[in-house]
Amino acid sequence: MTPSRPKGHLAVAAGVLALGVFVLVGAWDLPAGGGYAQVGPGVVPRIVGGGLVLLGALLLREALTGGFRGVDEEAEVHLPMDWAAFAWLGGGILAYGFLVERAGFLLASTLLFIAVARGFASRRWVLNAFVGAAVAGFIFAVFNYGLGLQLPPGVLRGVLP
Amino acid sequence: MDVWAQLASGFAVALTAQNLLWALVGVTLGTAVGVLPGVGPAVTVALLLPITTKVDASGALIMFAGIYYGAMYGGSTTSILLNTPGESATIVTAMEGNQMARRGRAGPALATSAIGSFVAGTLATIGLTFLSPLVVELGLKFGPPEYFALMIVAFTTVSSVLGDSTLRGMASLFLGLAIGLVGIDNQTGQARFAFGVPQLLDGIEVVTIAVGLFAVGETIYAASKLGQAKETLETLRGSVWMKAEDWRRSWKAWIRGTFIGFPFGTIPAGGAEIPTFLSYAVERKLSDRPEEFGKGAIEGVAGPEAANNASSTGAMVPLLTLGLPTSATAAILLSAFQQYGLQPGPLLFEANAALVWGLIASFYVGNVMLLVLNLPMVGLWVKLLEIPKPQLYAGILVFAAMGVYGMRQSPFDVFLLYAVGLGGFVMRRFGFPAAPVIVGMILGPLAEEQMRRALAISQGDPRIFVTHPISAALLALAVLVIVAPWAWRRFGPRARA
Numbered sequence: 001m002t003p004s005r006p007k008g009h010l011a012v013a014a015g016v017l018a019l020g021v022f023v024l025v026g027a028w029d030l031p032a033g034g035g036y037a038q039v040g041p042g043v044v045p046r047i048v049g050g051g052l053v054l055l056g057a058l059l060l061r062e063a064l065t066g067g068f069r070g071v072d073e074e075a076e077v078h079l080p081m082d083w084a085a086f087a088w089l090g091g092g093i094l095a096y097g098f099l100v101e102r103a104g105f106l107l108a109s110t111l112l113f114i115a116v117a118r119g120f121a122s123r124r125w126v127l128n129a130f131v132g133a134a135v136a137g138f139i140f141a142v143f144n145y146g147l148g149l150q151l152p153p154g155v156l157r158g159v160l161p
Numbered sequence: 162m163d164v165w166a167q168l169a170s171g172f173a174v175a176l177t178a179q180n181l182l183w184a185l186v187g188v189t190l191g192t193a194v195g196v197l198p199g200v201g202p203a204v205t206v207a208l209l210l211p212i213t214t215k216v217d218a219s220g221a222l223i224m225f226a227g228i229y230y231g232a233m234y235g236g237s238t239t240s241i242l243l244n245t246p247g248e249s250a251t252i253v254t255a256m257e258g259n260q261m262a263r264r265g266r267a268g269p270a271l272a273t274s275a276i277g278s279f280v281a282g283t284l285a286t287i288g289l290t291f292l293s294p295l296v297v298e299l300g301l302k303f304g305p306p307e308y309f310a311l312m313i314v315a316f317t318t319v320s321s322v323l324g325d326s327t328l329r330g331m332a333s334l335f336l337g338l339a340i341g342l343v344g345i346d347n348q349t350g351q352a353r354f355a356f357g358v359p360q361l362l363d364g365i366e367v368v369t370i371a372v373g374l375f376a377v378g379e380t381i382y383a384a385s386k387l388g389q390a391k392e393t394l395e396t397l398r399g400s401v402w403m404k405a406e407d408w409r410r411s412w413k414a415w416i417r418g419t420f421i422g423f424p425f426g427t428i429p430a431g432g433a434e435i436p437t438f439l440s441y442a443v444e445r446k447l448s449d450r451p452e453e454f455g456k457g458a459i460e461g462v463a464g465p466e467a468a469n470n471a472s473s474t475g476a477m478v479p480l481l482t483l484g485l486p487t488s489a490t491a492a493i494l495l496s497a498f499q500q501y502g503l504q505p506g507p508l509l510f511e512a513n514a515a516l517v518w519g520l521i522a523s524f525y526v527g528n529v530m531l532l533v534l535n536l537p538m539v540g541l542w543v544k545l546l547e548i549p550k551p552q553l554y555a556g557i558l559v560f561a562a563m564g565v566y567g568m569r570q571s572p573f574d575v576f577l578l579y580a581v582g583l584g585g586f587v588m589r590r591f592g593f594p595a596a597p598v599i600v601g602m603i604l605g606p607l608a609e610e611q612m613r614r615a616l617a618i619s620q621g622d623p624r625i626f627v628t629h630p631i632s633a634a635l636l637a638l639a640v641l642v643i644v645a646p647w648a649w650r651r652f653g654p655r656a657r658a
Binding site: 008009012016019020023026030031038039040041044045048049051052055056058059062068069070071079081082083085086088089090092093094096097098100101105108109112113114115116117118119120121122128131132135136139143147148149150151152 | 211354381
């Protein structure tokens with residue numbers, strides 16, 4: 001019987017390997033010598049990069065010979081990937097990054113709350129909007145007024161005290 | 162000054178109204194995040210790191226430490242009442258305690274774990290009080306090569322003990338080391354891996370990594386992989402009090418659990434997983450009713466819970482005396498010290514005695530508070546478990562995004578957070594542990610510093626690490642930690658199976 005070669009495992013192992021190569025290339029220009037220690041800022045990056053390449057290679061070997069040890073791909077079949085949920089969460093966080101300074105903390109947070117709740121299959125939009133706004137308002141009150149963290153008011157500038 | 166005088170001066174710090182309040186806030190928050198699935202002490206301390214600019218060092222550190230050990234108390238409530246095992250250190254409690262709850266004995270299970278946690282936490286704090294000065298004595302004799310070797314030991318144990326594969330643990334560790342490289346080299350001022358992005362020159366904040374891996378990654382995983390999984394919450398009926406029979410069966414297990422857990426916490430062996438399993442095995446062996454194990458034996462909750470707590474307090478010994486974190490939360494506590502320009506280690510006990518001993522004294526106070534919070538008031542925390550998953554995780558992410566954005570008012574950090582969260586999701590999916598990443602990114606730069614100092618002493622001769630006997634022994638130990646399990650599998654008695 002040929003050993004199974006889970007594609008995900010191969011990709012992750014290749015990713016570790018690629019990261020190692022990336023670190024090694026980045027370390028190339030950094031001076032390795034100099035100073036009393038004769039160990040410059042480039043030495044540790046070379047060790048880390050080399051280590052990642054080695055670990056990536058070992059992971060690749062595991063992936064090619066039946067998959068990572070102790071990761072049960074049979075069990076994964078029963079946990080299918082819910083891409084819609086994945087997209088709702090990603091969309092919510094990225095939208096937050098775009099909106100937090102343009103629309104303000106309160107609106108961005110409320111939208112994030114609704115998106116995440118939707119990712120967990122909650123369709124009670126109105127309830128989630130209210131709860132989200134309440135949570136955002138609570139955080140704004142505690143951190144902005146209480147602890148002096150500057151959170152952007154956005155479109156509500158002038159409306160908020 | 163002897164230990165008693167130091168401890169007395171510590172209580173003088175811990176018992177001020179202000180610090181009592183910080184301790185109370187810390188243990189309350191700690192219990193809450195311990196109870197709530199999807200958020201843990203590492204994320205909470207990370208999100209609260211910005212308050213270090215507003216609050217004095219002793220107040221903030223007392224609160225952070227309270228979150229750390231408070232979460233241990235709260236975590237057991239969840240593992241008893243909910244049938245999903247939370248963090249790995251509470252898996253055993255989840256097995257035995259959930260069985261008790263299903264048989265209508267949730268009250269005694271919660272009580273034995275709260276009282277056991279108190280007994281273990283207090284005994285372990287006594288251990289911390291008397292052991293720390295001895296380790297400090299030892300630590301003062303250490304030079305850079307010894308510290309470097311000690312950090313290497315911590316690296317290897319954290320990555321080989323946490324999680325179930327040394328190889329994946331090491332990969333996580335090296336990922337953390339790589340993240341720790343980003344920014345300006347603090348000895349030469351050379352920029353490394355910043356690619357001209359100004360936000361990267363200051364290095365990547367531990368907040369972004371911890372929150373990304375533990376909160377965002379976990380949430381993405383919970384939504385897209387576990388969305389359909391059914392959870393059953395056991396109800397808490399009747400009194401939480403234990404009968405005489407329960408006391409008789411519990412107290413020895415608490416003491417034994419403490420003596421198993423504390424030593425494991427103090428050596429840099431990473432995590433409370435091993436001592437809890439060990440304690441469970443011991444209790445099962447010594448019990449006069451081994452047939453009850455697996456069906457809700459109270460000793461099986463009492464022992465492992467005590468071991469869990471004792472080891473988390475024990476982990477304060479290497480953190481405070483040597484500056485060695487052995488878990489993700491301890492690593493973030495270390496970075497909280499760094500926010501104040503403090504470096505835990507033997508010198509801290511001399512230069513900031515009031516702060517360190519105040520912190521140690523606050524452990525005694527905090528454990529008493531936790532006993533009250535988790536026994537008479539346990540019903541309140543059970544309510545937290547009734548928050549439905551969509552709203553719970555939505556709230557967690559709103560906090561997470563706020564904390565990461567608010568750190569330096571930068572939307573860039575929010576996008577970075579999402580990228581780290583995706584990484585955390587992939588790691589979770591393929592069984593890579595997250596804690597070594599945090600330990601690597603915080604301890605990595607310190608290890609590099611010690612290594613370069615040691616090589617400056619020897620004028621570049623790397624043999625300094627093996628000619629110093631302590632450092633040589635520690636490095637040999639580190640090699641053993643990595644090689645021994647592999648050699649055992651390959652050449653051990655069952656190698657041919």
